[in-house]
Amino acid sequence: MILVALLVMSCNRDEIQAQTTNYETMTTKMYITIDGRTEAVTLTNNSATQALVAKLQEASVTVTLNSSGGFEIWGALGFSLPTSNEQINARPGDIVLYNGSNICMFYGTSSWNYTLLGKIDGLSESELRTFLKAGESNISVTLSLAETTGIKGLSPNPSPVREGRIYSLNGVKIENPSKGIYIKNGKKVIL
Known part of the structure; x- marks a missing residue:
């Protein structure tokens, strides 16, 4: 019985370790600009964010996103990134890659298989709804590595x-x- 308990505890510790490695952050920040307002994003450290940073080093990327489901804005990036999908309970501020070529920015919660890209820094759920233009369509979003001025x-x-x-x-x-x-x-x- 003690052996079974130790095995269960070991598996749980491994699961927790696997989940926390996904939140290892990069030193590089990404910036999101919507209607002239720019917010910083702390990126996770994975192959998708490394490829995204390489793409943004060439030039900023502007995408058109739409509200969906009352919890996110999302749309096509126009290019694909490597995936490392896993079941994620997305929270307000999370930014994920969906199907390798779509970006989702959450102002609510959702659970699905995503590749975590990062989290918008320091905004409350209410502030995120305003910044991400919750409920609107054709939202022009610019992703960059430099804070726009x-x-x-x-x-x-x-x-x-x-x-x-x-x-x-x-x-x-x-x-x-x-x-x-x-x-x-x-x-x-x-x-």
Whole structure:
């Protein structure tokens, strides 16, 4: 009887260990931008997130997601990622990969076979519903590795002295720009 108890305890410990390894996080953060608001995501460390980070190092990815089931927004990524599906009890803030090529972001709960990608940092369930536009369709979501910034406003008629000056997207004057996106004469330009 003691031997059976030890075997059961050992199996339970192995299950717990397997579940916690899925939540091993990466040092790289991903950022989600919806309607100009950006939130950070702590990524889990698995082959799917490693492939996603590699893809986002090339360029940010914008997807169109739709509400479904009253607990998530989801849609096609436009590319596939490696899967390591397992039964997951998704909670508000969780981001998962579904069927290898769909991304789901939860503002409620669900249980299914997913590959866990990460969790949106620090938002309550109510804040997640607002941020993820719960119940709406055609939600434009940008995934990136850099927190997006922007100029709050521009003067419609730049003075002649300022014409030709180049500014970064966060409004800092740039003397010697490298390749990138900038503001010149009140318009976005690519150099």
